[in-house]
Amino acid sequence: MNAVVTAVSSNGEYSFSKPNRESITLLAGLGVDGDVHAGVTVKHRSRVAQDPTQPNLRQVHLIHEELFREVGGAGFRVAPGELGENITTRGIDLLGLPVGTLLHIGDEAVVEVTGLRNPCLQIDNFQQGLLKQVVGRGADGNVVRKAGIMGIVREGGVVRPGDAIRVTVPDGPHRPLERV
Structure with a gap:
């Protein structure tokens, strides 16, 4: 299966969910044009409270559409944008990518994981109880986070549903994803 964008979402105001759009524009070094989380330094309120000068490693939030089917099996109904992501994908194991992976999205945009x-x-x-579906413990006792990945915009461009995603994994050794 080819990796593809299934939805794009943004919001200029702080809210949990983000409305779907026909397209979003990624701006190099900043994030999603017009989105409340765009910027060189952190924009998430809890992180701003800790240290507003931290670099913004969370400019773009991506979630795999397959997660919606997974939580649907436990009785939850989740649609693109409702968990606050900017880009909803299909056909790519986002959670399995190493730090530094480049996602080439559409004709121009590049997001670094x-x-x-x-x-x-x-x-x-x-949705009450949904948190337990997207974060838990693996068989080894380690925390497992499934609510998507974060990235920074390396190359700007317009992103639309239907755009192909090409993955470039960095040379090893690979660092597994940790929370940012």
């Missing part, structure tokens, strides 16, 4: 989204309690405010 920085780490995992750390799911927060807002997910349970959206």
Whole structure:
């Protein structure tokens, strides 16, 4: 199966979910044009409170559409944009990518993968019990986060549903994704 964008979403105001759009524009070094989380330094409120000068490693949030089917098996209904992602994908194991992977999206955009989204309690405010579906413990006892990945924009461009995604994995040794 080819990797593809299935939806794009953005919001200029702080809210948990983001409305779907016909397209979004990625801006190099900043994120999604017009999105509240765009910027060189952190924009997530909890991180701003800790240190507003931190670099923004969370400019773009991507979630794999396959997660929606997985949580659907536990009785949850989730649609693209509802978990706050900017880009919803299909056909790519986002969670299995190493740090530094480049995602070439559409004709121009390039997103560098920085780490995992750390799911927060807002997910349970959206749908009670959903947090346990997207974060838990693996057989080894380690925390498993499934609520998507974060990245920074290396090359800007317009991204639309239907755009192909090409993956360039960095030379090894690979670092597994950690929360950012």
